[in-house]
Amino acid sequence: MKAAFIPSSPAALLAIASVVTILCGMIALTVGQEPISLQEVWRALTQPDPHNMDHAVVQTSRLARVVVAVLVGASLAVAGGLMQALTLNPLASPGLFGINAGAMFAVVLIAPVIGAVSFSHFMLLAFVGAGATGALVYAVGMRGPARSDQARLVLAGAAISSLLFSFTQAALVINQDGLDSILFWLAGSTAGRGMNEVRLAWAPIVLGLLGSAALARHLNILVAGEAIARGLGQNVGRLRLLLSVCVILLAGTAVSLAGTVGFVGLVVPHIVRRLFPNDFRWLLPGYALFGALLLLLADLLGRIVLPPEEIPVGAMTALIGAPYFIYLTRRSGQHA
Known part of the structure; x- marks a missing residue:
């Protein structure tokens, strides 16, 4: 049930969320070790002066951090919504595909061997590991005659993730030098990323978002039930494959860019479904906007709660997400 102050029009709600996200992004550009006024931030964005130190900080560091938060938040939220629709499981999240486990395993196992030294190298390794693991989970989960059984995908994801986490821990015991790398991914952060990393990440994220938007109408039919979808002429197997590719692109790129950031893909879809019509043509942009907004707020709070230290995003x-999810769980239990 919506609160009275929430607009009933989904278009108006999307517009408001867009404005709030932009405002949060502008505020985030002012926050750091040295505060910068909003006026100076605006000048840095519209009329940058290469000799102005504040403008350089905004252009080279803070702007990239805001863009990373928006891209990662939107990607994880949409991927989470797709996973919950794909598995018909409200507790599903992108990690169910083994994305996090695969990314960390690739970084810890391969980085010391090839001598990866830049963050771009780590990103590529993490994306390859996440993508390969996601493909493996899909292949195992959908193999056999019971292709329609979503539980197979859940079990395959849990089993392969646990296996890779165990291998990662064993690799860290053998090679202590990889500990810094794994802590880097476990913490989850938007700091230290530059526009080079953004340029590496934007293409797969945009492809995943556009792909999921193109499948929105078909997704509305799929969540109504497999029998109904097949009766309406949907190729359920191909649809699930395309949705899985979108999830892997979105979540794999997000993890490679920011490390392990939990609860966004789990909680945001629940919030959005309470505010928007049950139509993925509205839900998907809602997931993207509210995911971006949540990660921007989390990153902003992490920088101002314990200055000068930063809490990882x-x-x-x-x-932020755990208390809300507990609230949702208790509320659903009361209505059961």
Whole structure:
């Protein structure tokens, strides 16, 4: 049930969410070790002066951090919504595909061997590991005659993730030098990323978002039930494959860019479904906007709660998301 102050029009709600996201992004550009006024931030964006130190900070560091938060938040939220629709499981999240486990395993196992030294190298390794693991989970989960059984995908994801986490821990015991790399991914952060990393990430994220938008109408039919979808002429197997590719592109790129950021893909779809019509043509843009907004807020709070120290954004999303998810769980239990 919506609160009275929430607009009933989904278009109006999307517009409001867009404005709030932009405002949060502008505020985030002012926050750092040295505060910068909104006026100076605006000048840095519209009329940058290469000799102005504040403008350089905004252009080279803070702007990239805001863009990373928007891309990662939107990707994880949409991927989470797609996973919950794909498995018909409201507790599903992108991690169900083994994305996090595969990314960390690739970084810890391969980075010391090839001597990866830049963050771009780590990103590529993490994306390859996440993508390969997601493909493996899909292949195992959908293999056999019971292709329509979503539980197979859940079990395959849980089993392969646990296996890779165990291998990762064993690799860290053998090679202590990889500990810094794994802590880097476990914390989850938007700091230290530049526009080079954004340029590497934007193409697969945009492809995943556009692909999921193109499948929105078909997704509306799929969640009504497999029998109904087949009766209406949907190729359910191909649809699930395309949705899985979108999830892997979105979540794999997000994890490679920001590390392990939990609860965004789990909680945001629940919030959006309470505000928007049950139509993926509205839900998907809602997921993207509210996911971006949540990660921007989490990153902003992480920088101002304990100055001059920063709380990793992965910890902040857990602090924000876990209480809300507990509330949802208790509420659903009361109505059961």
